[in-house]
Amino acid sequence: MKVLVTGATSLLGRATVDRLVERGHEVTVFQRGVSGLSVAEQRGDVRTPADVDLAVEGHEAVIHLAAKVAVTGDWADYEQVNVGGTANVVDAAHRLGVGRIVYVSSPSVVHVGTPLVGASAGRADPKSTRGHYATSKAEAELLALEASSPELPIVAIRPHLVWGPGDEQLVGRIVDRARSGRLALIGTGLALIDSTYIDNAADALVAALDAAPRLGGRALVVSNSEPRTVRELVGRIVESAGVKPPRRSVPARLAFGGGLVAERIWDRGGLDGEPPMTSFLAEQLSTAHWFDQRETHAALDWTPTVSIEDGFERLAAWYRVQGV
């Protein structure tokens, strides 16, 4: 199958491309810069319909990963990239005869404000989400799923907290902070949280590509189905990098309040980079969110092959090779 992968430079994008190539698919990647991957490449901006058309042309399937992932910035940026970009991809796919789309979404598109304990995926709701990222992903998911048709089935996959060797989004940040002694747990650190080892997430996307014709219009959460406490997840990640786990903890309410203040300061554009805490992150790290994976396993005919324990071992091995 000829598959276009958008936003392939992310950790998950690269792993997915590798999987697709292994499976004998003909892969093209689409992003702004040079990917450095040894597959066909179409450079361009997902916000520009003409660029998207050029990329989509001639493909039977699209895995749409391209997104603006951050905690700060203007809504307009998120809307243009995440909502507008998705609209461009779906629209192009319709016109150019693509047979299926896997839209890579986020579990944060559903926010209920209470712990998610063995939860099912639920319907995306932009009104309830917290932060520009989640809101824009929710709008894009609704848009994509509504556009699903028998001719162009579209399935949304929401991988939960993807991590693995080489991951800068989650693992890298946690380890950096722990190294500089700026890492603290929020609340008791005992909220159970699902996470997804990178290989499993990539496998799930490939499985979703296969299953898309019978899953059009559905959204599925993907995880390792081995929830762990935040304390253990963070502790094991930093231990893998040879760093001592954090000993400090910040009361959940304080973190939440501090996050709100930080967001306001950063929103005014007063400071560079990312705020150390946001209200969304504080809530995410202090309430449980893990999911009922039975429906996902049945729908995708997929189960994780790398256990969380094996994942930590691989992470530690990777850090040893890095020599840090």
Next chain:
Amino acid sequence: MTPSFVEPARRPPPGLDGLDPSWSRLVEVGSGGGDEHTWHVLDNGVDDARLTLLCVHGNPSWSYLWRKLIAGAPRDVRVIAVDQLEMGYSERTGEMRGLATRIDDLTELTREMALTGPVVTVAHDWGGPISLGWAQRHLDQLAGVVLMNTAVHQPAGSPAPAAIRAVRKRGILRRVTVDTSAFISGAVEMSRPRPSAEIRRGFRAPYDSPRRRQAIAHFVEDIPLDAGHPSAATLDAVAAGMDALADTPALLLWGPNDKVFSDLYLHDLEHRLPHADVHRFVGASHFVSEDVDIVGPLYDWLDPSTEPNPRPKLDRRPLGAALYDLSRSAQPAVLEMAGEGDSIDFAGLSRRVEKLATGLREFGVRPGDRVALMVPPSIDLTVAMYACWRLGAVLVLIDAGLGPKGMTRALASSAPDHLIGINRALMAARVLRWPGRRFSVAPLSRAQQRGLGVATDIRSLELSRASVPDYAGDDDVAAVVFTSGATGPSKGVVYRHHQVQAQRDVLMDLYQISSDDRLVAAFAPFALYGPAMGVSSVVPDMDVTAPGTLDATVLGAAAVAIDATLVFASPAALVNVVKTAGDLTADQHRSFEKIRLLLSAGAPVRLSLLQSVSRLFPNASIHTPYGMTEALPVADISLLEIEEASGGDGVCVGLPLPMIDVRISGFDDVGVAVGELTAEPGVVGEVVVRAPHIRDGYDRLWHTEYKASQPDGWHRSGDVGHLDDAGRLWIGGRTGHVISTVKGPVMPVAVEQAIEDLPDIELAAVVGVGPVGTQQLVAVAELSVGVRRARQADSELQRRVRDSTGRDVAAVLVVPHLPVDRRHNSKIDRTRVATWAGSVLAGGRMRRL
């Protein structure tokens, strides 16, 4: 009050919570002459119904009360729920209707509706007498009566008249019932848990103006409190007519937390309908159908497919047979180590039992009366127990380990007629207002008797010169025994004489107990059987409610005193005995060498404990019977067999006894035991047993008994496990503690054992968090070094727990203490642990477990 407001019947407005508009219909009655009235009724309109339920609400209420009964009705059951005239959405005729009129009204309604075929009446509150009046006029088609928190008579001492008189005071009645909706709102508010705003709105809906509330006041006024009341004669006639229902199946569903219709009314109705099935929902209030699910119990009760399956009953020796045989024997019967070290021989015991039975009977204790025994193991307890059995009174046995609150609850539900107690119990009885006429064990001064509200003492009763009473029959109820409550609210388990006889015989057979044996009775249930077995027994100087008070020398002294051959002791007591073994004298050591059999039961026993015990009792075979309050013993295993057992899931409790049938009802995918009974090895599910010595039923818990007796004649134990290829039974936990994971059901015990085998773990509980079908395993443990505050285990211990169990344990939490039951000091309250772990792992605050 001159009622004159007239308004036609109408249908309820749409949108009332739980009410389907298609059920509503208006029925015109009496159009052929006489008074014409229009009723609003809910009717599911089933054609060719096997059965019709005729549901009558009370005051203040309307047919809305029965909405769940209609929604849950089986296909072949028609449910008609009426709004009485002047009530709900039925016509306001402008008349004041008394009880007699209302019975006539209902009769005319069913005639108009051409209600033929079998009918079961269902009623609540003052709907009760109306429905019963109707029932007594329709005996030919009456298939049953169901009553909830109602009455047909004011029993002496009931608080209702005072409450009703207070409300009926001029000026008050209208204000609370008519001028405002205080009465109806207040009544619904009494419900526990508090009904939702939608439901409260539903109950108030038809009573939205003072004029529409007139009948609420009339209903209160129509309660006859004295003989001159216009409705008194009708109510008396209904009460008198209850005899006519002797062959009609009856079900009483009761919420005991009812300020008006208290348990007194339940007992009055039980007296009038002695054949009735009763379920008393502990904690439920006046609106019992709002507080608990009565739909399941009611339709289970009506289910025609459940046919009784009588259990075979063998001719056995009466419980007092050995006392009779040994009535001239000087063989010691009971020896007390506490206090003066009193003893009594069989001749003396036999004499005292006859005398006390005679005295109790003369003092008004009748066969079938319930007698709560609140006396620790002793000669006096033995005398009182066998005296009650002698005359056919029913023992109510409540473990002091339940604590004052649990004991009060158990006494309220079993409602003993009499209470025999030591002074401490009598004081509690006075302070906590326990029911029953009180007898003291010790002779008391007049002042003390008055102070404690005691009628007399048992020694005085033994002076009776009346003629001896008749013997109890084998089929008479012998005892109501309350469960420990370690695995849910304590329930009263009913045994008949023949079942207790069978239990005695099973124990004697199994352990080859003969008159050559002498028993150290340090464990309450079996301690009482010495005299029934014709065996001498000694009661050690211990507090049976605190197993820790039995130490090695206390046990040793008892063994020496009687030259014992048998020891019955709880696991918790044995822990203490092993710990204090260094204090034993040479004599006591020698007496331990003469023990041939040591039994320990009541809770899981650790192998290491039994091995230590075995070194203290070198010539004893060490056995642990397995069973529960409802069925004991079910199986038995010796120390040697425990050491050999391996490969099962849980604890091996040995081979089922020859006289007991043990089957497994297998789990479905999520761990609910729904399978057909099977003896096939390896099938995992609920353990279901049948034997002559298992319980008869549960006291005033009809539905609990029904659920536990599927199929009929069997007892669903609530334990889960499996049989192995050798026929041995393995127990893996309780039905409520099965963890329902994505990979299927997981029983906690084997996982816990694997964790407890780790050197630094003292005790572990394994529970599930999350929704059924996708639960995560969580281990909660006590460390041998102890911790001061609950926290997550370090990653090294978590790794070892995961490795040793071979399971994906989401988290290991360590705590200062796991909650264990008071009686056994070893059964972990996993439900509480699961709730706690669920909250902590959801990100909640770290609370104390």
